[in-house]
Amino acid sequence: MPTRPSPLAHSVTRLALLATLLTLGGCAQMATSPQDDQRQAAQVEIDQAISAEDPAALARARMALSQTLAGAARAEQELNALETAIDAHELELARALYQQADTQARWDTINSRRAGIARGLGEWSSGNPEQARRTIHRLPLPLDPDSERRRLILLGALEAELGNPLTAARYYDAVDERLDDNARETNHARLWNLLTEVPADQLRREAEQTGNRQFAGWLELALTYRQQPGQIDRWTASHRGHPAIESGLVAMLGATEPMGQLTAPSQTGPVGVLLPEGERYAGITREIRAGIEYARDNGALGGREVLFYDSGSDRIGASAAIEQAQRAGVALIIGPLLKEQLGALAALPPGGPLAIALNSAPAGDSLPGGVVSFSLSPEQDAVAVAQRMWTDGHRRAAIFSADHQLGERTREAFANEFELLGGEVVDRARFASGQTDFSGELRTLLRVRTKSDDGPFQPIIRDDLDAIFLAASGDELALVVPQLDYFGAEELPRYGLGLAYNGNRDPRGDADKNGVIIPIAPLLLAGTAGPENPLRITYERAQLAGPLPRLFAFGADAAALAGRMEMLLQGGTLDGLTGELSVTPTGVVERQPRWGQFRQGLIQPVDPAPGAALPGSLTSPARLPGTTPPAGQDANDPSQPTSMP
Template identity: 85%
Template sequence: MPTRPRPLAHPVTRRALMASLLTLGLALGGCAQMATSPQDDQRKAAQTQVDQAISAEDPVALARARMALSQTLSGAARAEQQLGALETAIDAHELALARELYQQADTEGRWQAINARRAAIARGVGEWSAGNPDQARQTIHRIPLPLDADSERRRLILLGALEAELGNPLAAARYYAAVDDRLADDQRQENHARLWNRLTEVPTDRLRRAAEDTTDRQFAGWVQLALTYREQPGQIDRWMADHRSHPAIDSGFIEMLGAAAPVGQLTAPAATGPVAVLLPEGERYAGITREIRAGIEYARDNGALSSRELLFFDSGSDRIGANAAIEQAQRAGAALIIGPLLKDQLGALAALPADGPLAIALNTPPSGESLPVGVVSFSLSPEQDAAAVARRMWTDGHRRAAIFSADHRLGERTREAFANEFELLGGEVVDRARFASGQTDFSSELRDLLRVRTKSDDGPFQPIIRDDLDAIFLAASGDELTLVVPQLDYFGAEDLPRYGLGLAYNGNRDPRGDADKDGVIIPIAPLLLAGTAGPEHPLRITYEQAQLAGSLPRLFAFGADAAALAGRMDTLLQGGTLDGLTGELSVTATGVVERQPRWGQFRDGLIRPVDPTPGAALPDSITSPTRLPGTTSPDATMGGADQPTLTP
């Protein structure tokens, strides 16, 4: 039957044109030469942040740094920096940031004198930030043409995003197609994903009309590709032959499209045959491999793989080692492969033939890349944890949240995953702040984030915080939490519910080390809750087995669940769920294993289970995999032999 195009996940690349950043750097250089003033030190510090953002090719940091630099300037220089900050955010398609920066600007009256067309684009951003996307679209549409190349690129980006928000996906796709050849190479794949995702929303009959009516050959090619994928997926090769110079081919988008194949293209493994496990055995990864392997063997010994033979192969630490291990597994007649483990090795799975063994990769691919067709991806993804936190926060009744996150890549990824899910549910991220890696004093950031004030100027410090927050999400590691939480309490947020990531707990009892995390609720693997429970806990024996394997029981649980997935993949591909040691597992249409965790809270230095919120439920449109009639609850299925069990 016809296959509806599936949306593609945007690559998480945030890099803008290097040439543009260098140009900005040259343009900003004059600021450092200004006459000294009482603000000279502050200006130099802000200029340093700008220079660092340019050197790191980080447009998000650059946009924020330019706005910060503007606060040390006055007059036309201040206005130019603020206008430039907005434009930097637009160029990176960070449109939420652009709207945020507009709210911080205070020089709008000067922008017209700088450049009338640039000012009009910024005015449209302002109208959008005020909740008037239709008026913003009209403002930007009315800008007189022609525009310089940079302004035209920004105009098209904004119009595409505005049409998408206003529910006009075909119009949005047209703008994204129009802006494509104006983007840097490292931005085009992300733009193609946006374009494709809009086309997936267009009904088939409208796509057919668009294919007939459009005079733009490039956009017509996109529409025809969408129709081909939806109605005749076996004819993609013919489309490629007819569109040899199309951007979808030049950028490698067609390969990315293949990774979005429907779940029907994931083939259940053969009923018999060995399971091959590909793990790195070198000294660098010895500890990790030992614990994952122990978990796999534990699951095997408890029946997860039935009578299948289990074979282990050294995948080395690079693509060559992974290729060799895959070849060994195929020669051994493996019906199913678990691994490889390292991100850069996952591409080697593309060598597997269509009728070869099903592979369960133990990681997600590097940023901007996709898994080969027919491969399942299982990982302990912090982004999945962050999205789960958003859902938990919602079910706990919280609707307005703040985010306090580490200012590094993991902090950014989890911060965005949380915000996207929380806002999708209908919640509001009221405010957010970052702290630097290695920072120990968060006074300034927390004062600003919590809007701390005191009851009186005299007497002891009695802080009062803002009243528009229901909870706070702390995207931080365990070591960072031990520093942040006491300072939250000091500044008056001791009663503000706080949530964190699963990586904040390593799975081992440490009352002294965890004492300063009190009150934080985190997603947690069911196995780890057994560590602070009594001997009667159904997973206590399994937890003790994990402790014997090493110091990271979470990896033991990961290995055990990988084996359990392998043993029940045929049922999972039909929509079943698996109650595992890391959480409730299911397989999405694109082959990603989704993990619904349990919940724990730090109390007096120990992690304790937190029950579901009574009577709470997610909106009907956001649901986890449905449990089939007659199946038991996760608590019940954790009994017996202490092994992961499957919901049929």
């Protein structure tokens, strides 16, 4: 199969011509101005970016060069900068560069279709992805090959941001043949990650309905891996020549040692920690840092030096911190923390320091290869709740969730897992943010009726429910539970999210959460335990760090992961303060939590149901086969963490 020319290569000739013109201009006038010096510096950066095959650096250098030009040349160079970033799928950078551009009025005279794509990018950078999608959809077709490639890339990313993973995957499939081989590998990972977000029944319906055989193959692969992993060879035999085979994705799915892209850090060298130190994140950083320092002082890092760097609050700040850490010769990087900064880790060279990102990739995107992702994920909690509910013997569930983004994400994560396990989500209802009276919603969800029209209110609820999942915050939960009891559901088992408990004893504030079972970090259970609890001293140390001991535990476990990474990459597990930790072949840290239940205002430990076990069927494609799962956890336990700021 011939290698396709990359978008970066397409522009080298045009750049070389521009460089020649600039050089000739300099020969005619020996004296140089500050602007000439800036132009020369920008040209050097362009040459270096091309030599290093670094499209992000090339895009920034082109924008810098444009600032030294005027008129049509300036406009053309600004367009080039945006297009270079789009071609590399550096879309956050593309949006940032758009904000620096000032020649938009000239773009239509250069090329109206290129201008239309840039206009859509600008609308996205202004926080209006829906308008950006409409603008790009309305471009007159056909487009030249380069513009069509950028149109598809942007539409895929926009659909992913708007919460339409299946539609986004279609666009990434459509753009695939327009990419060079290296970009296709990344595109396949992005496409695959999107398909893991799509419910199995939706995958099946789309596979049956689509007329695109290649895309149908992707859908069937996702279904096969999710439900019949042993049949991947059969899928391969019937899809000869499919892009997923050519790029090696299918081989990775079936590999016996799928962790090859992750390498253990060297045994020497300091640990660099990247955290934002600005006022907005000061409290979060203080508690995470305290946890890391506590773990270091207790030998988790084997005596390695720990160096802290301010990562700022954007990608530029993270990039600068990574460069500082590399100059210091770090063997491990912990961080960055913010989602928008994770792309900066792509600059780490092969064989460079191993990075443990303190977050997960944004929806529809993926972390750079060789990076481990560790986060406190409400979605991961929701999946654990579905598994716990199943092992407790419940097969028919209702969902009552907050009508905001967190409620939506956790509701879907729970429903997908519970249904894949074989359970049935019988009904679901939402409540609005800030709502305090849930009478209407609960009456409908529980199908409340009364024993008699006369006399006191004696509610009777529907009889087709085994349990209810409450996707709500702690404050919301304290309002919902008493009303559940009032409407006759006091005997209905109820489950919630870990974020329903902040980790501090509060008998008055937690009294109205009675009976709710939640996944919980082992450290937090020590808060209501006696002094004999082995984590009690650590819990008290966490309380000294601040009001959120869960973040202290998060920092301590990040350091523990760094110190035991070699063992974890071989399939081992780690008993952490946030739960039992393991690393999937794709670099995601999975947490197996402990369990607690609110009783009379205090969180108390809950043991697993006797003889409980998950079914042997697959639950999600998020974990690749070939690793040993933590004790008591299914080998295919899904994990899609997306928490933290």
